Amino acid sequence: MFPGQMVKLVLLHKTDSKYDDRPSEVYDFPKSYLKAVREAVGDWIVYYEPVKAGPRGYFAVAKIEQVIDKPGAPGRYLALMEPNSYLLFDTEVSRLHQGRPLEKALAEADGTPKRGGAVQLAVRRLPEADFARILNIGLPSDLIEQEMRRYDPAPANTPGGLAEAPLSFERPVVERLTRRKYRDVVFRRKVREAYDYRCAMSGLQLRNGGGRPEVQAAHIRPVEENGSDTPNNGLALSGTLHWMFDRGLISVAEDLETILISHNKVPEDVVNRLISPSGKLLPPVDPRCAPHPENLRWHRENRFGQVVSEGDTPWA
Secondary structure: OOOOOOOEEEEEOOOOOOOOOEOOOEEEEEHHHHHHHHHOOOOEEEEEEOOOOOOOEEEEEEEEEEEEEOOOOOOEEEEEEOOOOOEEEEEEEOOEEOOEEOOHHHEOOOOOEOOOHHHHOOEEEEOHHHHHHHHHHHOOOOHHHHHHOOOOOOOOOOOOOOOOOOOOOOOOOOHHHHOHHHHHHHHHHHHHHHOOOOOOOOOOOOEOOOOOEOOEEEEOOOHHHOOOOOHHHEEEEOHHHHHHHHOOOEEEOOOOOEEEEOOOOOOHHHHHHHOOOOOEOOOOOOHHHOOOHHHHHHHHHHOOOOOOOOOOOOOO
């Protein structure tokens, strides 16, 4: 590798890891991997869940911003991820594709999987071709078009008269990772799926005549306020409740389930129509997608009861 050249990595992560791993923010590792991780600063990594830990395989990407010593833990280090870089794969990617490893370093000369050795490393260098191969399965370049055609085989044209063309595989693969429209599509798909297309505050699962879910994906902490595109920073909400949540008319209490309502701004009949009678937040199907307490705290402290509504309310 040439001096100053960055390198992509695979980082092994277990959901129940005993280390201080928070995939969207930080990765905890020992000194034996320090050289490789330092080489990756400023570049992308792929998270991988080993077979013995669960079925996810390759499941997300993020970009390393810097590496620091772990406070109070000699010999351990923290890789800090660039804010807003973490992105779950739309489709989790198995280590084997058509019976062969996606990482060539994990394959024998005949293409069969290796055993032991590099397979067991928690940090592995990842060649550009392998990175692109994994990304094109987990985050396909035409995902925007797939979503457009999901419920309508002939999506509406753009104002210019032509439907937006999908991203091309020939374009640099990392472009889709930083493109706002692409990330919004991934976020929307993951959050709505996490709640089984039900509104987390009303409990309703509404679809229009074409089968398109009416529920939307709301960022708890906005992207422009350093909010992430993880399901833990999202809630599936109906259009009206999404509007109310963004404007601080509703929020979620410290118990992570009680729905808070700004009663001096929201009429009682609106509350009765829109909020679940239980007054509790619907949990996601996968507990790993539950809203992070810090994101909800941010919303309570920076949005709830503080944002002035503009224009007519949806119930006016």
